[in-house]
Amino acid sequence: MKPTLLAVEDETALMSLLRYNLEHEGFDVVSASDGKECLFVLSERPIDLILLDWMLPDTSGIEICRRIRRHSETKNIPIIMLTARSEEVDKVRGLNAGADDYLSKPFSYAELTARINAVLRRI
Numbered sequence: 001m002k003p004t005l006l007a008v009e010d011e012t013a014l015m016s017l018l019r020y021n022l023e024h025e026g027f028d029v030v031s032a033s034d035g036k037e038c039l040f041v042l043s044e045r046p047i048d049l050i051l052l053d054w055m056l057p058d059t060s061g062i063e064i065c066r067r068i069r070r071h072s073e074t075k076n077i078p079i080i081m082l083t084a085r086s087e088e089v090d091k092v093r094g095l096n097a098g099a100d101d102y103l104s105k106p107f108s109y110a111e112l113t114a115r116i117n118a119v120l121r122r123i
Contacts (some may be wrong), residue, residue: 086104
């Protein structure tokens with residue numbers, strides 16, 4: 001059974017590339033373009049891992065990460081922050097908010113796939 005990833009990204013072109021590359025690597029990819037849609041998807045179907053952008057149009061990825069961690073149904077879903085914010089202070093803030101890993105844009109799909117697989121192995 002293929003792991004199901006929820007990619008939360010508001011940039012349409014990047015979402016298309018994520019979907020294409022991750023599906024090619026054997027993942028089932030569900031998308032959300034903002035925080036509300038992310039939380040809705042999580043309430044509707046099981047997700048194995050979340051790729052979460054920080055800078056979303058309605059609610060920051062940091063706040064979405066905190067909300068996910070507060071709910072018993074979603075608190076154990078692994079989260080990888082995938083964001084343009086690349087300063088050390090941003091990485092620390094993302095990890096302290098509950099992210100399991102943090103990858104700055106631009107990124108390589110080989111590294112992203114390796115990080116996804118590493119996090120999924122731990123669960």
